């Protein structure tokens with residue numbers, strides 16, 4: 001199963017997927033990394049693993065639809081079966097989401113359906129939440145609304161800051177994202 005990862009930034013979840021996919025029994029291969037920011041540090045990390053990379057700035061295209069058509073062309077040129085969003089900070093349009101329906105997943109730093117959108121750690125702390133966590137879910141047109149594949153919980157500890165809490169959640173992100181991709185890739189490999 002051929003997988004592309006879409007990023008915008010540091011790419012730590014991308015790195016976790018790349019490392020996991022090196023195991024001989026892992027059912028997916030990371031064949032390309034696409035960023036909407038040329039300066040994303042994750043691009044260099046991917047290239048250092050010998051993975052194809054590309055960056056496409058949405059602002060250079062006349063419309064979001066055209067930007068996303070080119071992304072799909074790029075993904076198709078890599079012969080991609082599954083798309084993983086890993087800190088990709090653009091909301092995707094309906095055509096793109098429909099093209100990859102059931103084949104595109106995202107990692108979100110909260111226990112969905114709680115705290116969709118940005119600043120999840122700040123909001124969990126402001127609410128006095130006792131548990132927090134992360135979710136890998138299918139991407140559907142509604143932001144952070146698709147069916148969950150895997151979740152992990154972490155405790156919120158006294159004295160936590162958004163930074164300390166996000167670091168605790170990130171450890172779990174790096175654990176469950178490769179697991180969720182393994183599950184999806186295994187299912188797809190069995191599909192006719």
Ligand code: GRF
Pocket residue numbers: 007009010011012013014086087088107108109173
């Ligand atoms: C992660 O917290 C992820 O859950 C969110 O964006 C962040 C990306 O970090 N969607 P990284 O680029 O994977 O390090």
